Amino acid sequence: MELLANLALGLETAITPVNLFYCFAGVFLGTFVGVIPGVGPLAAISMLFPITFYLDPTAALIMLAGIYYGTTYGGSTASILLNIPGATSAAVTCLDGYPMAQQGRAGVALFMTTIASFVGGSFGIVILSLFSPVIAEYALTFGPAEYFSLMVLGLVAASTIANASPSRGLSMVVLGMLVATVGTDSQSGVARFTFGSMSLLEGFGISAMAMGLFGIGEILSSVGATRSAKIDSSSAKMRNMLPSRDDWRRSWMPGLRGSSIGAFFGALPGTGPSIAAFMAYAVEKRVSDTPERFGHGAIEGIVAPETANNAADQTAFIPTLTLGIPGSATMALMLGALMVHGIQPGPTLIVEQPALFWGLVMSFWIGNLILLVLNLPLIGIWVRLLLVPYHYLYPAILVFVCIGAYSVRANAADVAMVLAFGVLGYVMRIAQLPAAPLLLGFVLGPLVETQFRRAMVLARGDFTAILERPIAGTVIAISVLMLVWGLGGAMLRRRRKILDTRHQKSVGG
Amino acid sequence: MKKIIAAAIGAALSTTVAFAQGNYPSGPVTIIVPYGTGGSTDLTARAVAIELEKIWNSPVVVVNKKGAGSMIGTTEVTQAAPDGLTLLLNTAAITTAPAIQSDLKFDPVKDITPISLLITSPYVLVGGANVKSNDFSGFLEEAQTRPMFMGTAGPGSSSHFMSELVILGANLPADVVHFSGGGEAQTNMMGGHSDTYISTTASVMPYVNDGRVKALAVLANKRFPLLPDVQASGEAGVKGVDIEGWVALFGPGGMDPALADQINADFAKAMATDSMQKLLTDNYALAGDLSPAEFWVVYERDLKIWKDLAEKRGIGK
Numbered sequence: 001m002e003l004l005a006n007l008a009l010g011l012e013t014a015i016t017p018v019n020l021f022y023c024f025a026g027v028f029l030g031t032f033v034g035v036i037p038g039v040g041p042l043a044a045i046s047m048l049f050p051i052t053f054y055l056d057p058t059a060a061l062i063m064l065a066g067i068y069y070g071t072t073y074g075g076s077t078a079s080i081l082l083n084i085p086g087a088t089s090a091a092v093t094c095l096d097g098y099p100m101a102q103q104g105r106a107g108v109a110l111f112m113t114t115i116a117s118f119v120g121g122s123f124g125i126v127i128l129s130l131f132s133p134v135i136a137e138y139a140l141t142f143g144p145a146e147y148f149s150l151m152v153l154g155l156v157a158a159s160t161i162a163n164a165s166p167s168r169g170l171s172m173v174v175l176g177m178l179v180a181t182v183g184t185d186s187q188s189g190v191a192r193f194t195f196g197s198m199s200l201l202e203g204f205g206i207s208a209m210a211m212g213l214f215g216i217g218e219i220l221s222s223v224g225a226t227r228s229a230k231i232d233s234s235s236a237k238m239r240n241m242l243p244s245r246d247d248w249r250r251s252w253m254p255g256l257r258g259s260s261i262g263a264f265f266g267a268l269p270g271t272g273p274s275i276a277a278f279m280a281y282a283v284e285k286r287v288s289d290t291p292e293r294f295g296h297g298a299i300e301g302i303v304a305p306e307t308a309n310n311a312a313d314q315t316a317f318i319p320t321l322t323l324g325i326p327g328s329a330t331m332a333l334m335l336g337a338l339m340v341h342g343i344q345p346g347p348t349l350i351v352e353q354p355a356l357f358w359g360l361v362m363s364f365w366i367g368n369l370i371l372l373v374l375n376l377p378l379i380g381i382w383v384r385l386l387l388v389p390y391h392y393l394y395p396a397i398l399v400f401v402c403i404g405a406y407s408v409r410a411n412a413a414d415v416a417m418v419l420a421f422g423v424l425g426y427v428m429r430i431a432q433l434p435a436a437p438l439l440l441g442f443v444l445g446p447l448v449e450t451q452f453r454r455a456m457v458l459a460r461g462d463f464t465a466i467l468e469r470p471i472a473g474t475v476i477a478i479s480v481l482m483l484v485w486g487l488g489g490a491m492l493r494r495r496r497k498i499l500d501t502r503h504q505k506s507v508g509g
Numbered sequence: 510m511k512k513i514i515a516a517a518i519g520a521a522l523s524t525t526v527a528f529a530q531g532n533y534p535s536g537p538v539t540i541i542v543p544y545g546t547g548g549s550t551d552l553t554a555r556a557v558a559i560e561l562e563k564i565w566n567s568p569v570v571v572v573n574k575k576g577a578g579s580m581i582g583t584t585e586v587t588q589a590a591p592d593g594l595t596l597l598l599n600t601a602a603i604t605t606a607p608a609i610q611s612d613l614k615f616d617p618v619k620d621i622t623p624i625s626l627l628i629t630s631p632y633v634l635v636g637g638a639n640v641k642s643n644d645f646s647g648f649l650e651e652a653q654t655r656p657m658f659m660g661t662a663g664p665g666s667s668s669h670f671m672s673e674l675v676i677l678g679a680n681l682p683a684d685v686v687h688f689s690g691g692g693e694a695q696t697n698m699m700g701g702h703s704d705t706y707i708s709t710t711a712s713v714m715p716y717v718n719d720g721r722v723k724a725l726a727v728l729a730n731k732r733f734p735l736l737p738d739v740q741a742s743g744e745a746g747v748k749g750v751d752i753e754g755w756v757a758l759f760g761p762g763g764m765d766p767a768l769a770d771q772i773n774a775d776f777a778k779a780m781a782t783d784s785m786q787k788l789l790t791d792n793y794a795l796a797g798d799l800s801p802a803e804f805w806v807v808y809e810r811d812l813k814i815w816k817d818l819a820e821k822r823g824i825g826k
Binding site for chain 1: 684825
């Protein structure tokens with residue numbers, strides 16, 4: 001009953017006209033930012049952060065959070081229509097969203113992602129309000145060994161995401177990990193591969209890499225290509241958007257699994273919506289009876305990641321608000337908004353600032369409802385935004401991307417890095433190497449290394465001590481099984497193919 | 510005509526020494542914070558900027574230039590003119606970072622003018638779930654039977670250097686484990702994965718107060734007046750670890766001493782206001798009261814301590 005009283009208090013706070021206005025402003029802005037490729041939530045929130053100095057902390061947080069989860073709603077639109085993720089968390093949605101658009105089912109894809117986003121978001125909010133204290137306590141039992149094992153699982157899963165051969169996926173994961181070794185060594189403080197450059201001490205920025213690989217890479221490859229943006233604006237009509245009964249039937253289990261995976265990874269610091277989306281997609285492909293449909297417009301392939309990233313968006317607030325640990329740079333900004341007003345985020349926040357905490361939680365509900373209402377009829381407008389001819393849209397995006405890259409650290413070198421990663425992304429496209437595993441390797445690589453080295457110090461150099469920890473040992477065992485299964489499966493398929501072709505030859509000959 | 514020229518020269522001359530007559534600042538003042546928005550240094554800067562605007566009747570802009578353990582923002586200040594219009598607010602990181610970063614583009618002694626020690630607070634050694642003892646003496650004994658893991662906010666951070674200093678000073682059987690930031694170091698300690706963490710009062714006291722970690726020692730020769738119940742390291746017979754944590758103001762190298770004195774006095778006025786005093790009490794910290802010359806001595810002493818320690822313990826090698 002205490003929960004109900006808390007939710008009532010939260011609703012009271014969230015429903016004041018001022019807070020409603022900032023909630024609406026946040027989610028609207030977030031959707032807009034999400035639709036435009038290259039400008040992610042981090043860039044948008046960074047740019048708007050100074051506003052919070054003039055706002056009440058609750059209103060400020062409601063707006064910033066609105067931008068954050070609004071972006072995830074909007075991010076899938078560009079993924080589906082242009083094959084460019086509007087935000088990194090929507091990168092996976094490209095894999096099946098774009099093929100759906102090519103099959104003339106863009107409207108259905110957009111409709112389903114909105115519904116999936118709403119379902120995932122709602123699931124995340126329920127978890128957030130029910131389990132905040134419990135999960136916060138549970139997170140403490142996760143030490144370096146446990147995180148290391150989870151990251152290994154993530155990497156193994158990552159190499160099976162791409163539709164390319166496992167060897168290509170795996171090599172891109174490794175390349176991503178290698179790129180991530182640039183910067184200050186996490187355990188000794190020694191500069192690695194920086195060649196005396198100050199701006200490389202922090203390593204390559206994730207935003208620079210994502211914007212470059214996915215944003216600029218796409219723009220570069222569209223230059224000279226005669227391909228025109230084939231967006232059928234009629235696909236955004238309500239009639240063409242309604243999913244078939246078969247779509248619904250296929251979607252509800254992936255939605256449920258996606259929500260759970262998303263809620264789990266969102267609550268773990270250092271993972272977040274992008275990884276949640278990757279994982280949900282990988283799991284869906286694994287459990288599917290028809291994995292070959294993935295990458296060719298399988299509706300499960302958009303529902304799972306979209307529920308996962310939205311659920312993760314909401315549960316990411318659990319470690320941030322209950323422990324004061326930001327799981328990502330964006331969450332760090334949320335913490336900053338609190339601290340600007342002298343509120344110390346941490347285990348005491350829920351008790352000391354119940355109106356703020358529960359008001360924020362309730363504003364998530366309202367924000368998600370607004371997004372649902374806003375997105376279904378407004379998809380037409382977002383589509384029209386993307387119908388702007390490329391020769392107007394792309395230079396504008398380039399400018400946005402450069403501003404965004406610069407805004408993160410106010411460092412001109414970051415802009416150059418974005419452009420360099422853009423060239424890399426272009427080259428990889430020509431060589432048909434998948435970019436998503438590269439990005440995941442880049443994100444997970446340093447985490448694996450850092451957590452492994454920490455775990456080894458804490459085990460005083462005895463690797464078996466890591467395997468003896470129940471959670472860590474189990475997860476590592478699962479990872480090994482997955483790897484064997486994946487590689488074994490690929491080898492079997494290959495052998496069968498060779499046998500088949502031989503058979504055909506012998507029959508034909 | 511000659512009169513006009515003479516008057517013009519006179520006017521020009523008088524402006525060059527204007528700061529000494531209280532005409533500083535001649536324009537908007539930029540305070541560079543070498544950390545991200547929302548951190549404790551940033552909050553201090555923003556709060557003090559509000560008070561300074563009232564004192565100076567001139568805009569004060571806080572700019573965040575984070576990265577490379579505060580060295581990116583610091584480097585930028587060293588390249589500015591020493592006219593007092595570009596200032597730097599940094600923590601003790603400005604003395605620890607040069608001890609391990611070999612790629613610095615400035616000389617930490619020549620290219621920086623220490624101006625004002627704004628906030629001081631002692632370093633506190635806190636223990637987590639696995640530590641059984643409740644004070645420093647007990648902790649030292651416990652470590653003899655079970656070697657400790659001292660968590661830090663990262664290599665080269667002040668928590669790292671202080672941990673190394675305690676290992677050396679107390680001859681403590683312990684290993685250092687690096688986490689990514691103080692938040693992670695503290696939660697790993699709460700979860701019993703590591704044993705201790707050292708930081709200033711502002712970062713550890715919220716967790717000490719809600720009982721999730723315990724304050725084992727104040728790293729000083731005598732007890733800290735605001736935390737009378739916490740044992741001082743000196744009481745347990747451990748010497749050479751009595752370093753204070755601080756937030757301080759710096760300018761580019763070669764600043765006129767009179768200008769530095771003036772800025773020091775203006776900041777002291779700002780620190781004496783009610784809002785700044787409240788910020789200090791909330792964080793269990795004290796306002797510093799050193800002149801630029803006195804602070805310079807502390808600054809150079811700390812630079813040397815960390816450099817020697819880095820060599821002795823092989824930090825950054």
